[in-house]
């Protein structure tokens with residue numbers, strides 16, 4: 572059984588993302604993916620395999636929804652700005668500069684219908700921006716997200732209506748680069764084992 576992870580910050584404390592918006596997102600949408608994943612695992616454990624294709628498609632959708640939301644919420648609660656070393660160095664190495672990275676990442680937000688992810692890719696040991704539809708279409712095997720930007724309307728419509736660009740600005744203003752850097756450190760450490 573998976574349990575929802577609590578927000579690490581006061582939901583009233585975000586800049587440009589309201590308490591109601593973040594609370595509904597966390598308590599309703601994210602929680603629904605966790606609950607759905609638990610239900611699917613229960614069916615599998617009970618040997619209910621009649622609709623196996625549907626079950627497995629739903630498993631991928633809900634499990635990915637759970638994981639990406641947990642990274643998204645963990646990424647928030649900071650003060651934005653720019654990352655510290657060694658994350659900054661790695662971004663510069665992989666994209667030419669921090670500005671280049673942000674340009675590509677932001678361009679991806681106009682293409683993705685679900686998420687834009689900054690991923691550590693175990694295949695080449697580099698960072699990549701990946702654009703994902705839903706929660707799992709566009710995922711690249713062997714890559715792990717260190718930063719996740721939720722582009723589903725449920726993430727911003729209450730605060731911004733169709734103005735997705737303003738929401739993306741708010742995401743960056745609340746970004747906890749330390750959390751992103753810690754996740755990258757963990758992955759890089761595991762890659763060296």
Ligand SMILES: [Fe+2]
Pocket residue numbers: 596600601640721723725726
């Ligand atoms: Fe979401």
